[in-house]
Amino acid sequence: MLRAEGVVVSYGRQRVLGGVGIEVSPGQVTGLAGPSGCGKSTLARVLAMLLKPAAGRLTVDGVDVRRWRHRVPRELRGQVALIFQQPRLAVDPRFTLLDVIAEPLRAAHRSIEHARELAEEMGLTPELLSRRPHEVSDGQLQRACVARSLTLRPRYVICDEMTTMLDASTQAHLVARLEAYRLESGAGVLAITHDDELLIRWTGPSGGSIRHLSEMAPAA
Amino acid sequence: MATGVAGGLTRSRRRFPRGAAVTLVLLLLAVVLVPLFARLDQQLVDLHAASLPPSLRHPFGTDEVGRDVLLRAVYGLRVSVLVGLAAAVVSVTIGTLAGLAAGAAGGTLDRLIMRIVDGFNSVPHLLFGIFIVALFTPSTTAVVVSVALTHWMTAARIVRSEVLTLRARPFVDAAISGGSRRLRIVRRHFLPHLIPHIMLAAVLMIPHAIWHETALSFLGLGLPAHLASLGNMINDGARSLLAGNWWASLFPGLFIFLPTLAISALAQYWRDRSNPRWRSELQL
Numbered sequence: 001m002l003r004a005e006g007v008v009v010s011y012g013r014q015r016v017l018g019g020v021g022i023e024v025s026p027g028q029v030t031g032l033a034g035p036s037g038c039g040k041s042t043l044a045r046v047l048a049m050l051l052k053p054a055a056g057r058l059t060v061d062g063v064d065v066r067r068w069r070h071r072v073p074r075e076l077r078g079q080v081a082l083i084f085q086q087p088r089l090a091v092d093p094r095f096t097l098l099d100v101i102a103e104p105l106r107a108a109h110r111s112i113e114h115a116r117e118l119a120e121e122m123g124l125t126p127e128l129l130s131r132r133p134h135e136v137s138d139g140q141l142q143r144a145c146v147a148r149s150l151t152l153r154p155r156y157v158i159c160d161e162m163t164t165m166l167d168a169s170t171q172a173h174l175v176a177r178l179e180a181y182r183l184e185s186g187a188g189v190l191a192i193t194h195d196d197e198l199l200i201r202w203t204g205p206s207g208g209s210i211r212h213l214s215e216m217a218p219a220a
Numbered sequence: 221m222a223t224g225v226a227g228g229l230t231r232s233r234r235r236f237p238r239g240a241a242v243t244l245v246l247l248l249l250a251v252v253l254v255p256l257f258a259r260l261d262q263q264l265v266d267l268h269a270a271s272l273p274p275s276l277r278h279p280f281g282t283d284e285v286g287r288d289v290l291l292r293a294v295y296g297l298r299v300s301v302l303v304g305l306a307a308a309v310v311s312v313t314i315g316t317l318a319g320l321a322a323g324a325a326g327g328t329l330d331r332l333i334m335r336i337v338d339g340f341n342s343v344p345h346l347l348f349g350i351f352i353v354a355l356f357t358p359s360t361t362a363v364v365v366s367v368a369l370t371h372w373m374t375a376a377r378i379v380r381s382e383v384l385t386l387r388a389r390p391f392v393d394a395a396i397s398g399g400s401r402r403l404r405i406v407r408r409h410f411l412p413h414l415i416p417h418i419m420l421a422a423v424l425m426i427p428h429a430i431w432h433e434t435a436l437s438f439l440g441l442g443l444p445a446h447l448a449s450l451g452n453m454i455n456d457g458a459r460s461l462l463a464g465n466w467w468a469s470l471f472p473g474l475f476i477f478l479p480t481l482a483i484s485a486l487a488q489y490w491r492d493r494s495n496p497r498w499r500s501e502l503q504l
Contacts, residue, residue: 050393074399082397089390094412103408104398145394152399 001025002047002080002156002188007056009042016042017053020213024156024188028206029179031199032192034213040192041085043213044160047190048082061155074108081149085161087141091133097144098129104151118147122177139170146174150181157181158190163198175202182206240485243478251298260295260448271465281467283453284460289468293475295448300430300476303360307367307432308425314368315375316418322376323383324406334380337373345370346435353441363442367429375421382417386410416491423487427480434476450476 002024009017016039024030024047034040045051046058052068059065060079065072084090091100102115119129122143133141142162149157157178163171175198182189191202199210266286274281280289322333340348349366356362386392386409395405430450436442437451445452450472457469 045393048393048397050396069396070402070405074401077397078399080397082394084390084394086390090394092391092395092409103395103400107395107398107400107404148394148398 001059001061002190003057003059004043004047005057007043007046007058008054009039009046009051010054017046019056021056022047022190022211024158024190025208026155026188027182027186028208029182029189029191029203030208031203031210032190032213033194033196033199033210035194038214040213041160044082044158044190044192047156047158048080049077050082078104078108078152079155081152081154081157083142083145083149083157083159083162085164087138087145088133090145091141093133096130096132097124097136097140100133100144101129101147101151104148108152115147115151118150119144122147123173139166142166142170142174146177153185154187156188156190158192160192161194163193163195171198179205235489237482237485237489240482244482244486247297247475247479247482248301250294251301254291254294255298258291260291263446271460271463271468273465274467280471281465283456283468284465289453289457289471292448292453293450293472296450296453296472297475297479299360299443299447299449300433301426301479303363303367303433304426304429306360306364307371307429308422310364310368311372311425311429312375312418312422314372315377315421316379316414318372319376319379320383320406320410320414323380323387324402324410326387330380333376337376340370340373345432349432349436350439350441353436358442358444360443363433363436366436367432370432371425371428375418375425378417378421379414382414383410386413420487420491423483423490427476427483430476430479 003022005021007017007020008015020039020043022030022032022043032040032043042051046053046056049058049065049068049072057064060076063076065076095103098112098115098119101119102112105112105115116126116129124140124143124147128136128140136144146162159178163174166174178189179202181187189206189208191199193199203210264287266282269278269282269286271284272278272282272286278288278290280293282288283292318333318337322330349370352366352369353362356365392405392409395409400408433442433449434451434454437449438455439451440455442451443449453472454469457465457467457472460468
């Protein structure tokens with residue numbers, strides 16, 4: 001289980017998260033809702049071990065996270081994948097789509113064949129894989145980001161508003177692909193969005209719950 | 221309207237600066253080829269031909285001891301270009317390593333490196349350069365060391381600020397999340413983004429180094445006074461300026477001014493060209 005307890009995050013004097021806790025169970029889709037600016041993305045970065053909270057505790061399958069960002073052991077980092085809200089900012093503009101997807105595999109000194117398979121499953125043709133981010137649409141780029149997040153077969157996938165601004169068919173395709181991965185691997189998914197209808201549809205099949213961040217812990 | 225103006229500026233910035241390229245190529249060809257065909261005897265003086273104005277025999281005239289200004293200016297530019305290139309490579313290498321270490325590591329190391337940069341910056345460059353060359357006998361190496369040690373801070377600041385910007389970009393977060401170690405992020409994400417800035421800093425450092433070398437030579441602290449260097453020539457020419465011999469300092473001055481402008485124009489074009497989005501549009 002991916003569990004955060006009493007997470008406190010402040011940006012300067014502005015407290016963004018005041019003692020928030022959340023649990024993401026393996027095999028389930030947990031929903032996280034809340035209005036813009038309430039700290040959903042901040043919590044996502046804490047759960048992905050990218051942001052050290054001022055206080056609180058994070059555990060991944062019972063393992064205490066004591067270090068953050070680069071200092072987290074690589075194996076532990078690979079357990080939690082984060083899909084960002086804006087794919088255009090989440091990819092190196094100098095990379096081709098294949099580089100984007102294969103980078104985690106290359107960093108782990110593994111074959112990139114799995115990246116090609118994932119790209120194919122995401123509907124990215126070989127021709128698209130040779131293009132750079134500014135030569136493809138947001139939807140195609142987000143497909144590459146989803147493929148990248150799955151290359152290391154994470155135990156938990158955090159989707160931070162990943163379907164915002166995407167058309168309905170791309171949205172449905174991305175959710176379906178993540179659902180297939182969840183069912184096949186037993187991974188836990190944290191779906192963060194302020195689209196209540198999507199959350200209900202997404203969390204329903206797995207029997208997961210929906211949490212509202214603003215109700216959990218109002219910022220002090 | 222605004223779009224049209226912006227578009228016009230963009231188009232003009234993307235146009236290849238042919239004049240600058242031709243100027244630079246001609247000067248570099250002169251620096252490389254002229255010494256092969258016309259040897260300069262640095263000791264030779266000809267008082268019968270002293271202070272002759274520009275003519276067909278001496279296109280840039282002669283100086284107060286009868287030496288051909290054109291030939292000496294070409295030899296002087298050769299020294300300046302060598303010093304400029306060597307100093308630019310050394311200073312930008314030091315600056316890049318310092319800036320990368322400061323920006324990528326952050327924390328105490330960042331503060332320490334930046335205080336060292338502040339320390340070097342707090343001393344006037346020329347004064348510090350004079351102190352360094354005073355430690356050595358006058359030579360090209362002393363001038364290169366002087367220029368490099370007084371100019372690495374600019375590259376360090378540029379690289380550090382770029383790394384700090386890159387560090388905050390979500391794609392670096394994605395790389396960390398994907399298991400990349402710090403060195404890999406430096407190699408795969410930081411350096412490719414930094415190379416245009418580093419190259420630009422290096423290229424712009426060349427005229428700066430030429431100016432610094434000229435200033436040291438002008439003050440009599442660069443190369444030995446009898447050797448042809450642009451600084452020495454301007455210094456010599458300045459003495460005869462009141463006698464109306466304008467050519468002895470003007471032409472060496474132009475040999476500094478023209479490559480400076482040409483390099484700046486080409487560096488600007490290259491920086492714009494290295495932007496992947498524009499490069500892609502240019503290929504369409």
